[in-house]
Amino acid sequence: MSKEANQPDPDWIVALDKPPRDRTRNDLYVIFLRLQKLEAFTNLPSSLFLQICQCAFYEALDEEVVLFRQGDHGCNWYFVLSGKLECTTTEIKNRKKTFHCKVLSGGANLGQCLLDHRAHSVTVVTKEWCELLRIEKRDLTRLWEVNRPGLEKLLSFRSAEVLQNNGPHAIWKKSQDRQKLNVSDQRSRSPSPQRKSPTAWKPSEKKRLSPSPSIKMSIKKLHHAGFVLRTLILDRSPSLIRDHKVGSRTYRRCMVGSEMVDWILQQSPPSIIKCRLHVVGMWQALLEENALSHVGRELPFADNHQLYRFQEDHLGLESQPNPVEVQRAEEDWIDTLNFLTKICSDALMRLILKKPPHDRDVEELEIIYEELLHIKALAHLSTMVKRELAKVLIIETIEKEGTTRESRMRELPNAAWFSKALYVKLTYNAKKEDRDPLLIDDNWGCHLSVTFCTASSIVFGDEVAIKALRVKENVLFHQGDEGYSWYIILRGSVNVIKYGQGVVCVLNEGDDFGKLALVNDAPRAATIVVREENCQFLRVDKQDFNRILKNVEANTVRLKEHGKDVLVLQTVFLNKRTSSPTGNSTVQSTSKTSVNADEDFVIAKKKKVASFVDFWNVVANSSFSESGSVRDFLETLTLDAQEDTRTNPELQESLTKIQRLVEKLRRDEEYKQIHTWEVQKQGLSEFRRPSSDATGSKQRIPIRIHDDAIFRVFCADHTYTTLRTSVTTSVKQIINSVSEKMCLGGHDLVLCEVKSCGERVTFRSDDICITSRLSCNGQIFISPREHLDALTPLPSQDGPEEGTIAILETLDSREFAHQLTLYDFELFKCIHEYELIYSNFGRHNFPGCITANLDLFIRRFNEIQYWVATEILLAINMHKRVQLLKKLLKVALYCRDLQNINAFFAIMMGIGNTAVSRLAQTWEKLPAKFKRLHTELESHMDPTRNHRTYRLWVAKLSPPMIPFMPLLLKDLTFIHDGNKNYFDGLVNFEKMHLIASSIRLMKFSRSEPYSPDSGALVKNIQEIKQYVRNLHVIDNQKLLNQLSNRLEPPKTI
Template sequence: MRNAILSRAPHMIRDRKYHLKTYRQCCVGTELVDWLVQQSTCVHTRSHAVGMWQVLLEEGVLSHVDQELGFQDKYLFYRFLDDEEHTPLPSEEEKRESEEELPETILFLAQMGPDALLRMILHKPPGQRTGDDLEIIYDELLHIKALSHLSNTVKRELASVLIFESHAKAGTVLFNQGEEGTSWYIIQKGSVNVVIYGKGVVCTLHEGDDVGKLALVTDSPRAASIVLREDNCHFLRVDKEDFNRILRDVEANTVCLKEHEQAVLVLEKSPRASSLGNIRYTVLSGTPEKILYHFLETMRMDTHHSDPGFLFLKFSMLHIGDSYVIVVCYIFNPVCTYHAVAPPGSEQERLEYAVTCKRRVLNLVLRWAAVHTYHLQEEPAALLFLEVHTHTEQHTHTRTHLRSCLSLCVSVCRSCMGVCPTPLPDQEGPSAGSMSSFELMSSKDLAYQMTLYDWELFSCIHEHELLYHTFGRQSFRRTTANLDLFLRRFNQVQLWVVTEVCLCGQLSKRVQLLKKFIKIAAHCREFKNLNSFFAIIMGMSNPAVSRLTQTWEDPSRNHRAYRLTVTKIEPPIIPFMPLLLKGKPKLGHIQ
């Protein structure tokens, strides 16, 4: 980096005077950030650039003139290690090499930057953290497994009190069995062993797990000892006082409705009050019946779509609107919905109650229809509810015809399988690679054409297909054909990379081919095509390829860096679909 700066902007490294004192061969923090942002599109924001310089600061390549531990985007002086040791200026050959290596160096620092930035922020005392700092910590907490059951309000509270703690050596004891519980720990990096006297190691906890909560909740001694299993483990620590305060706030702001000792509806008090001045509650979890009943009870009679409550209801129905049978049956419930029985009272009061219930249900149905219009035309239960009458004979004839056609297709497929039990020559796959024609094509043009095709497939996916895939398409009787095709495309690109590399017999050509794929992956990232980008990377990480090169790092270690990167990229993008679907089952389990 120093040589690249001396090659492109040598004026940045020079003697500086400040308060009658001269600092030799220094750079200014703001100038370093400006320069790095201008060098590559993979540097998304100034805070991202700060994290990248923080990596060099932690490694000792860069240092603050007053030995401060955090890099800041301010008029502060920093010095490269080579300048402290009075290393001579680089030669023209060294400058040329630094120019060639600069893109790879920036890409590496871009991957390491978010972690370094987070560590720097967590080293700050809680009272010195800015709003942007708290937002970065909060974004990190969203992806920690141990906090997945907590609400966003609680996570924001935790973001303001978390303290960073690290231990360098394996075998270090975090706390001993029988000690008083003073802190709660979340494992950010590394792993630990849980040791109980007389039993030894009972389990191992890894990144994302938490330890020490039981002693704080029950106010009892530690039930086990925690011993570091590997070097350089990082923890996020919450002290007992903050832990108890946040828990009390959670209990005060959470309402739990139980039936037969089972929680059927959990509400959290929202910081925003309703337009009528009442307390507004957000649904955290519950059974579909209770969630719907809560909406019916709290729905305003106003039907204007400008009502913020309508937007919240519309968003919620995107998640529960496909449970047609449950919704329709619940609306037909004679106790509390459309045909609700009025409580004792005068005739006028009973009439007003009945009209109010019917109007409330009709209001919900109208809004439901606005969100799921095409589903109302397909779902039998919804059609029955809306009293759409058709000729039963015609439907019976159609079902019989479809059943006969389906049986015919199945029989034809089975007969074909019997006639051709072995693969045809065309199904065996290629016997020679396409290196000769492949190397003549532009890497950027290939990446562009791949992006166009991937975008066409991705645009056809309906958001409901993600829900069908997560919760089981058999539960909805719906197809996920577009999503399946897009996932198949990922596998095709990945296996295409493996096939081309393995079919390339000459070592020199194989090296050129790997460089070609790396360039294509880099261009895919520039085009925001993260799906093909990861497909190529994982193809080169396939055992059949890594056995040849032994140079590829497991891309799964960059999943959190991927999520942080996605939040900083302006849409539209083509996401890494396998990772997106990987997080869906956990979310579904929580809901």
């Protein structure tokens, strides 16, 4: 029965009783006004406070109601508004023995065990009528992830969770320890720092920074890599580890740095190690984690006469490896090399950044620049700025093992509660001159370092009169400090804290901070505190930051016309490795100069125009000859050139260039052949008569705008008609043809694609070349707009009902990857660079232009991905599934070696399909060797830091190769959406440079012909070729999940 005295304001109860989605702004305000009266909510960040108002519920419970029992897994967190609750616990060995723990009253909270999924260790029962604030588990978890520091304050306020750690005996022991400590406190006013309760909870340990699991795993792998290298060196080249005498001192069992680099280069495959610098990065990574040490304790690894030891030799453990250890090292050798190759770039960059800026050579600056390309915070900066940053960046690391920065002396609030520790009241006394530091230690293990006070001013108990505290924190800078540096997070994360607001946000890898204070020459706007060990930052000092900004302006050329800027030019350094030729002439201009319109511009010279047109033809290729406007322009240019040649005979060579080009275009137009493409299961294939070559041995040709396409259009009743139209025929024209051919009435007909899953994608009336945009099993349907819901997929769209594992078992994995790569490269070569621009800027902005070849290549990626999942899930026998999984992993490995990255990613993503990855029994049967191979291959797909692993991998490859096309399109989309086309009416050339750089990768990838050696002993090459060009797939994810559940039914609880 409720008490009238405890009846709260009904307004906020009504608001809390509403579902969260129905609460209005006024409801949240009413709840906020009620909760802010509670002490526990006074210092919460406003954002967290409002979220609690949004998701909390009100509970009113009568006397003797069990809130939860010991051993139950909770579903809610509770905050006691009023009333009393009793906590009891039962001894596990003796169920009849119950201990009374504590009585909770208003202001207490309980249920923190939800966050680490522990069961309740106490039973809680109401002793009288109580009011509670309840938050469900999912909401508490979400709040914990978003605003952990703020929520920690609330959860630690009079929490019952300390009682739930070690059972009744621990509680009794803590109380005894507390009594003993209180007695000793009465005897002496100067407690020893070493006196601690053995079972006490220690806030300092809870707040200790810890490395992330991925960092811990990398450290473990690095030490294993050191074991592998040492074992193999002692087995293969024991003379490499020997005693060295330097001066009068002898260093036992050491290695010379240059010999260490030579040994790895000799022992490793050329496909893994590219240059000595990468090997230096490998040894540096081992050196940083103490798997290797320098005899003179110098940290950087040097490729010279410096001496180094393995950790075992440094500790004096001069053991020789036994045959079992040698065999284990041999098995892990390639995996170790791949792992070290993956992390060597990071270690090498840290090694370079630790050098003084003036000691970095050109090659090292290029390495830093390549790394800066993958940092999110620098993506918007120009090439010139990034190269300038590479010269001045310095790495700053918050080391592990408790390395901290001391916060500046500052006064804390008048009253502070230090987590079950001492109640501290701070006062100021300017006359205190004794600066001897004292350490206050309480029975809960909380340590406070006290300075600027005398021993007589310390009063132990509840109150301590001191001037200030020096609190050790991992702080980079404080709010209000003067700004001296700009920081970029290379590894780890930081909290951004503002006075009175708490943690306002969390910054992670790739983010930057501290720039605003440098730009505006203002104090720091927030305090930055690191959140974990081994945080690494790139730092730019204020002087360098200001200089780079000035250089940006100094390298800018502004072209003016009638007093207005019409063109802004900026010095750009192109990557020499992938850049296209720039012709014989360059434009040189003086910085900060203005060129008037009446001055002759070098591009307007007649010779330059002719050279430009010739170069335009080389770059644009087929798009140049197919454009009607280009042909009209060439005819006009030819007439003007002929006229100019009469007065300027020196232009005869330029005229000859133009005439030769015009003649070539006329021949191409005269002998132009129209090809016909037919929509089949594998996409658009060239239509051939039965008597023609059906083996597919003929090289694929690109789809042109003048080609035709044959396809079927279905109605709702699955009847169809076959059309042959130009690929540039619009949807509106196709609808008219189908309507006339099938006698369809109505004027509101629409054309759409019906996918195998039943999804319908409607085409726009002005869309062209729709046949190349179909999904793997998609079909074209026509229907009145109001009857679109009646369209259903054809039975044939479900895909195959039986797998082809019997065929796959007979096919050689290496040759399969070879033929797969040859066909993929044919499709890749058919893509014109302009198609990426059409797709990125929008097809509708380029009338008459098609992206058919690009669409088919993207479709091929999806086809391979679904083919992998289809074949695995259609294999009924588990043994067959395991064998197929092994074969597919080997095919993926060979595709990687053949530099067919697109197919490699497709196969790995197919293996990672949720319907395949959930087959736990199948994966358990996979041998350990292939599990390691799967882990190794998956490491290339790491999406962190903007797919940095993939980008560094591709940067080391030479043509020919097939890049990961979806990521290339994603980069172009990011550049297009994140940058304006115009700034103040001027073309944004920086955006155009970024787009050109991405497209240049595609041009570079196919700059060499693809002709890897085929397996000479493979007899069924033709069968493999036919198979890879005609893959049958199930692209309905729902159907794939059903097949997966049939193979291994989900476990029921």
